[in-house]
Amino acid sequence: MSAVRIKICGITRIEDALAAVAAGADAIGFVFYAKSPRAVTPAQARSIIAALPPFVTTVGLFVDMPRAELRQLLGEVPLDLLQFHGDESAEDCAGFGRPYIKALRVKPGDDIAAAVSRYPEASGLLLDTYVPGVPGGTGEAFDWSLVPQDAAKPLILAGGLTPDNVGEAVRQVRPYAVDVSGGVEAAKGIKDAAKIQAFIQRARS
């Protein structure tokens, strides 16, 4: 089995992006959702991306953003992959000339395999925790036993991961990738380089 991929999400500063890359992250995520404490402007994201070395995947997170607004943003920011974190349908996620992943907010009793099948064009599905009224970045984990072992798409495990639980999460779920935001922060939107290093080392050990 290949090494688990790692995305560090909610990046707002160049130094945090570089710390993530130096620690071995495969991808970094930018939150384009104004209500988030981790929100960035297109100009901020562009200047962080300009500081990156090659071969780092840049991911933009959106929550039910109007299509015209998203198209304009994609003309301003060189994003490799789109992450839809709201109530977008498969049709809403398509047609932007970029691969996408869809976040599914998981709650007890959910049939994740059935939800995956609703997004046949997605590159993968990100599994996050359902918290009423909060679209993402909740810092809470869901019941990992709900994750199917034979999903039709690569699954990215998210929600409440930390340096302390990511090793067990990878052992139990065997996801394609893991995604973390709050678990590697010193404060909301401010990453902690030592926590990023510990997270990546434990995810891959």
Ligand SMILES: O=C(O)c1ccccc1NCC(=O)[C@H](O)[C@H](O)COP(=O)(O)O
């Ligand atoms: O981070 C936010 O504030 C946020 C707001 C709206 C939609 C998504 C958001 N974040 C998504 C992520 O950072 C991750 O994909 C995921 O939810 C993991 O977050 P965490 O539980 O903090 O590790």
